[in-house]
Amino acid sequence: MNAAPELSTQILRTPDLHPKGNGRHSPIAAVLLTSGEIDAIAGLLSLREGHSFALYAACDVLAVLAANPIFHALPEPRVARRALPLDQMTVLSDAAGVSLGLSVRAFAVPGKVPLFAEVDGDPGRSDDGATIGLEILDGCQSMFFIPGCAEMTDALRQRLRGARLVLFDGTLWQDDEMIAANLSSKTGARMGHMSISGPDGVMAAFTGLDVQRRVFIHLNNTNPALLACSPERAILQDQGWDVAFDGMELLT
Template identity: 35%
Template sequence: MRITVLGSAAGGGFPQWNCNCRNCAGVRSGTVRARPRTQSSIFVLPDEGADGVLFNASPDILEQIRSRPALQPARALRDSAIAGVVLMDGQVDHATGLFMLRERKGALPLWCTDPVEEDLTEGNPILRVLGHYCGVDRHRIPLDGSAFAIPGVADLEFRALPLSSKAAPYSPHREQPVDGDNIGMLMLDRASGRRVFYAPGLGQITPAVFDAMAGADCVLVDGTFWTDDEMPRMGLSAKTARDIGHLPQSGPGGMLEWLAKLPAGTRRMLIHINNTNPILDEDSAERAQLQHAGVEVCEDGMQIHL
């Protein structure tokens, strides 16, 4: 299995267009050693395949495709290596890039849960708008743990797990969460037996989620905030990380505490990193703490081969 990190930032990217926090101002001026990032998305291919699966379609998808030639194999006048798109939720930073794929020759193969389909039909009607262009061939993601496959991507098997997080602000069930608002994905390469667990939005680690993480060779999980009070402390929001559905890395019960419980051979990676998170500064004490714990920070263009 080959995974390309197309984007590793949270919504707004890094630096965020209107933000002058220490990280954003520093990366612009060169006073902070950090790398710009686009909004989070990954592309997954089987070892022997040319076509793969796009997980989340960020608003930066055109830039991400231009930067990664493997997504445009140029086998025909109109071509793409994207065999299908899987949405982990219905958030703006994970779904509005679908608009940029509207020139597709046929209907766009899309996998999402029923609640996400509702979000993108009623709350933010992206799927209805696409009906005026290429159209959407929507497939339901099961939430009972049963496996599903994506045509054109041989040897890869997918299983979804409902997550505790938050639906988009325009979701009909924003304040009344339902299973399927957010999911994690366990991916199996049947040829090698290797497994990856992917969860860019994760508010709580339940026993089922931890079992999936512990059974994976690599985990790519929510790296949005370092502390629970990161946004209120900076005066940017009244809501904590947990309020908006993200488990902070530090503190009791934080992501680092959970990652430390995984088997020694598990590759641990953080993705969907907010522009305010001090781990973006490669010289920060927080980044040094991650390195000591054996936890990696995803970067745009990173290649993971399992």
């Protein structure tokens, strides 16, 4: 569904972002997947050139990888596949087990199974780990990374209350946007996404949550807020939100 450049895979880098070794060294030490959708997992195929890293994902998503032999291109032990348990703290380490100085707490959010894994048009709604959010902690600060979320639940609201930084699903501006653009017969809800605007939208859901910094990620290319000069961008900025961009500095 998303043709626009996006990054729904959380890539953790060692502190120095530049290649330090010879040849094809990569600074990517670990990858965390938040779903099994193609936009979350296909980028792995570009990390097949002998890089060693740890690959963290919920069991559902590891099962998706296991069911597709193409991901044998990322063989153990060079790429260490690790199940990310839900609702507990995991200390992140690279493929060799060296700590990265970061921890993560993964949690299920309302979402759906990957589109390519839907069975007979069943929308595949899932609230038990097919889609997850991440709280990432460095010992001093923490941030939330939630690129896909179908609904703001009370539990999620509690979790996010007072957060320093939240990156959140900004796929669509409004629920019928793909239909209005004649690109799809699906609503955002059908695709497993809240929309930014409207009474049930993300901005409304964050009202009163006292989140210090709020940044939209995973914007679809039908979302008018992608355009820096759009009225929609102005609206979200008025409400204290930003739209992420490459090279953005998030915590200082």
